[in-house]
Amino acid sequence: MGIRALLSKPLAAYIVQAQNKWAASPVETQQKTFQHLLAEGKNTLFGKDHHFENIRSHQDFVNQVPVRDYEQISPYIKKIIDGQENVLWKGKPIYFAKTSGTTSGVKYIPITKDSIPNHINSARNALLNYVQETGQSAFLDKSLIFLSGSPVLDTKGTIPTGRLSGIANHHVPAYLRSNQKPSYETNCIEDWEEKLDKIIDETITADMSLISGIPPWVQMYFDRLQARTGKLVKDIFPNFNLFVYGGVNFEPYRAKIYESIGKKIDSIELFPASEGFFAYQNKQHDEGLLLLLNDGIFYEFIPVEEYFNEKPTRLTIGEVELGKNYALVISSNAGFWSYSIGDTVKFVSKNPYKLLVTGRIKHFISAFGEHVIGEEVEKAMQQAMKRHPGVELVEFTVAPQVTPAEGLPHHEWLIEFARMPENMQVFEKDLNAHLQQLNVYYDDLIVGNILKNLVITPLQKDAFRSYMKSKGKLGGQNKVPRLSNDRIIADELQQYKLN
Incomplete structure (x- = not known):
């Protein structure tokens, strides 16, 4: 010793x-x-x-x-x-x-x-x-x-x-x-x-x-x-x-x-x-x-x-x-x-x-009064991943989509996967169900047809790294906000969408 x-x-x-x-x-x-x-x-x-x-x-x-x-x-x-x-x-x-x-x-x-x-x-x-x-x-x-x-x-x-x-x-x-x-x-x-x-x-x-x-x-x-x-x-x-x-x-x-x-x-x-x-x-x-x-x-x-x-x-x-x-x-x-x-x-x-x-305290989504917080989106993701054990994440962030091109408003989850779900629709449905269980206000909005179920936008490999590099915030103690009440980050990440 x-x-x-x-x-x-x-x-x-x-x-x-x-x-x-x-x-x-x-x-x-x-x-x-x-x-x-x-x-x-x-x-x-x-x-x-x-x-x-x-x-x-x-x-x-x-x-x-x-x-x-x-x-x-x-x-x-x-x-x-x-x-x-x-x-x-x-x-x-x-x-x-x-x-x-x-x-x-x-x-x-x-x-x-x-x-x-x-x-x-x-x-x-x-x-x-x-x-x-x-x-x-x-x-x-x-x-x-x-x-x-x-x-x-x-x-x-x-x-x-x-x-x-x-x-x-x-x-x-x-x-x-x-x-x-x-x-x-x-x-x-x-x-x-x-x-x-x-x-x-x-x-x-x-x-x-x-x-x-x-x-x-x-x-x-x-x-x-x-x-x-x-x-x-x-x-x-x-x-x-x-x-x-x-x-x-x-x-x-x-x-x-x-x-x-x-x-x-x-x-x-x-x-x-x-x-x-x-x-x-x-x-x-x-x-x-x-x-x-x-x-x-x-x-x-x-x-x-x-x-x-x-x-x-x-x-x-x-x-x-x-x-x-x-x-x-x-x-x-x-x-x-x-x-x-x-x-x-x-x-x-x-x-x-x-x-x-x-x-x-300032990282939440409440575009419709749902007041979803970081703990809830992370728990929902954790529970969905337990149901889909093959899925692996690199990073994700969540933002409201208030004026979609069609259909009801929703929460958009922008996710860079290390390993994609075998069935994205099932994973998306499970993720939404877990968030409904965790946040009663979000559940009320889904049930009342004010919001539709969340939508996942898969991102390309290294999307978050490229985004952080473009902002001069690559490495060190910098981190991506887990969720936002506006679309500033979400809109900038659209360029990295997986085709």
Whole structure:
């Protein structure tokens, strides 16, 4: 056993013991975080604007600090860019994480000296939970690959700025540097396809044990490996036994990825975002991700159906219910205050608090009042694929067709198959039936002949890759929205229709 594997075991025991302690006192842990954030934030410009010195309770906070998204907090961000200190958090951010917004263009997300450990240590702790649970640690002594954005940073104002995954690359612990793949030079390549070829050059003969990345881009890496070698991934990397992923729901990609690997391996799901690292899978066979309650982030939860209300209900951790969809709102030591990150979650456990990521608050279809969400389309697809086990997906997205050339309006599912259904009409019918079961409003519209059954538009091989490349968003942390309430993406994908 190598030195990394050996030393990881006592560290894993220590981390999990500390984790279990705060997880056993969730309400008290969050209250301490809340009080600490208010104490640190009261002397900032934001804290003075919102009279933090008068806040004594969560209800006071709700009354004085409305929920914001990026557009509403951006005037404060501009002050930071212009050089002002103590705006959202003490001092200045040490980084801006640059990310794409749907309505705001590029977003600059502050990362502070106090918040950077949340991003770095959480990924480490997810791996240490795995070591503690399984006893497996030998993978730490072999080669590890992190498919990520470029670590090259520019500046916004005077603050170093780049993609979150690139920033995180600067903080990889020294003990993992020597076996991390790809090299820094390769990671700096901006063009994804050129970068992918270089990654394969560097890894194809390595003893890979862990591969981490967003599933669709990992699948592209696997496809290129197979094209070059003619082998399954397990035969290229016999010791590859752990897949770490996040960013999208794994289920639509699971069958294809495991087929490419050629064997079932362990996996760890993460819930990171530019605004913070919120949860990770701490048990191999438990449903849900452990919410990180002791990491400088105070959470609020808005019932999804109230999100667009003028004064929605804002619940704390002790008030949430199992099985209910909530919009996730955070206040943190990065300088966010009642900030809506745009994700929706659902709790599956309260002991400890574990959740599933169910979609995006702005990614839904409700052209006719059906309000279909990401969780529902992904579940419908998952259930249809169980009935048609030969079907394999590359990617899909869903949009409403309000003015079809003929017939009733419907939902159009644009799907790139790795393996097509034997009978597309039956698959389409089963998919529609599952969606009707999952969404009563959609069912009412079908039964009432307001909508007709969904329509599948099969797409050519590499359709989504070509689309993302055309938008300059190939690789890294970029992902296609699972569904939209307009036809912008759907209409652009029509050029890739399978004849």
